[in-house]
Amino acid sequence: DAGITQSPRHKVTETGTPVTLRCHQTENHRYMYWYRQDPGHGLRLIHYSYGVKDTDKGEVSDGYSVSRSKTEDFLLTLESATSSQTSVYFCAISRQGKTDTQYFGPGTRLTVL
Amino acid sequence: TQLLEQSPQFLSIQEGENLTVYCNSSSVFSSLQWYRQEPGEGPVLLVTVVTGGEVKKLKRLTFQFGDARKDSSLHITAAQPGDTGLYLCAGSNFGNEKLTFGTGTRLTIIP
Numbered sequence: 001d002a003g004i005t006q007s008p009r010h011k012v013t014e015t016g017t018p019v020t021l022r023c024h025q026t027e028n029h030r031y032m033y034w035y036r037q038d039p040g041h042g043l044r045l046i047h048y049s050y051g052v053k054d055t056d057k058g059e060v061s062d063g064y065s066v067s068r069s070k071t072e073d074f075l076l077t078l079e080s081a082t083s084s085q086t087s088v089y090f091c092a093i094s095r096q097g098k099t100d101t102q103y104f105g106p107g108t109r110l111t112v113l
Numbered sequence: 114t115q116l117l118e119q120s121p122q123f124l125s126i127q128e129g130e131n132l133t134v135y136c137n138s139s140s141v142f143s144s145l146q147w148y149r150q151e152p153g154e155g156p157v158l159l160v161t162v163v164t165g166g167e168v169k170k171l172k173r174l175t176f177q178f179g180d181a182r183k184d185s186s187l188h189i190t191a192a193q194p195g196d197t198g199l200y201l202c203a204g205s206n207f208g209n210e211k212l213t214f215g216t217g218t219r220l221t222i223i224p
Contacts, residue, residue, distance in 0.1 A: 035214075040122075040216060041216065042117075042119075042201060042214040042215050042216045042217045043156070043201065043203075043214040044214070045211055045212070048211065058211065090155050090156075092155070101146075101158045101161070102146075102156075102158065102212065103155075103158075104154075104155025104156050104157070105155055106153075106154060106155055107153075107154070107155055
């Protein structure tokens, strides 16, 4: 299994509070991705990174920010959580991007009350 | 936004039966991947197809990429309970690093 961990694995928070999710990899892969998974929508890309300090938006980036100060860590921040951000969040990594295999972490289940 | 529609959304069949699930789009993709996801886990890559008309086999699973690179199918022969899961297709677009995921087919194989 690819060395990807996500923390926390479960979190319950209240509307309006800031939340940070962490993705950590031990594979030294260049590309890292944050997705959210909701029933009927499959996986939707929030943000991705193609190197340290190099990030770009995905299709559902509003309300989310990311940072990548080290190759191994990719942080996803919800500045002010809303109930619509209740979801399961997955981090993924890939060596070369595009057609290369994406390896997924175990997911973080976030509930915003 | 490029969309990938998967059908059926849900499928429940008896062990030993054959099945086909579909992944369709109006857009052309440079390649297409199929993933399987089990409850409580992240998706795991099954196969990548990159050439129009390409067929790949993985034991009892057969994957086909449409000639026009807009659609794909996954055929399972003699389904087994271990095939149960959420099947996701994902298309790669020319010129960028992102995958577009389909809506998924949730497959249940009844022993």
